[in-house]
Amino acid sequence: MMIGMQSEILSGLIGFGGAIVGAGxxxxxxxxxxxxxxxxxxxGREAVHHDAAYNDAVQAVLKTKDLFRRKWRDEQEENWEHQLFAELDRLRLAALTFRSPTLRHRLEEGTxxxxxxxxVTHTRPHRADRPRLVNRTVEHLLTVLGDYRRGEEIPQPPQEYxxxxxxxxxxxxEQEDIALHFREPNA
Known part of the structure; x- marks a missing residue:
């Protein structure tokens, strides 16, 4: 009888131990x-935030492209430069979101x-190159964003960029040197 009772107690303890292990x-x-x-x-939240930042970046570059297009066609509004700076600020803010240091650097540099x-052309006597070089800069930013979106390597900048x-x-x-020169007291 003692053995049967020990067996029941042992079975109960094993069952209890199994229940504890199962619950744990x-x-x-x-x-x-x-x-x-x-x-x-x-x-998921990061992906949504990333996609929103990417779309903001693309929209800012496209709006910048449109602003310059209107400028070169003499169709810009009075606050043209204010609109340009607002779009460039939007692009820079979006660039801060991206994990790729190459992409961030290129977007900030382009901005x-x-x-x-x-x-862009101040060292050249003929400033007619300005629209072409500005447009190439904008197009390069679009290319960089497209390559990034497709998961491709970000290309080296073209020579015009x-x-x-x-x-x-x-x-x-040069502008900083000029400003510094005028701030120094005349001796």
């Missing part, structure tokens, strides 16, 4: 499931080049 496994699996669902929800669009960027950098440096 269920709680652990439930926790993993919640973490997985939370991660998926976060990834600064277009922001200083007057300096590099020329425009370098001219703007030189223009900005």
């Amino acid at each position: 496994s269920a709680i652990w699996a439930s926790g993993l499931q919640r973490k997985h669902e939370a991660r998926q929800a976060q990834e 600064e080049t277009l922001r200083s669009w007057r300096g 590099t020329d425009a960027r370098d001219a703007v950098l030189q223009y900005v440096e």
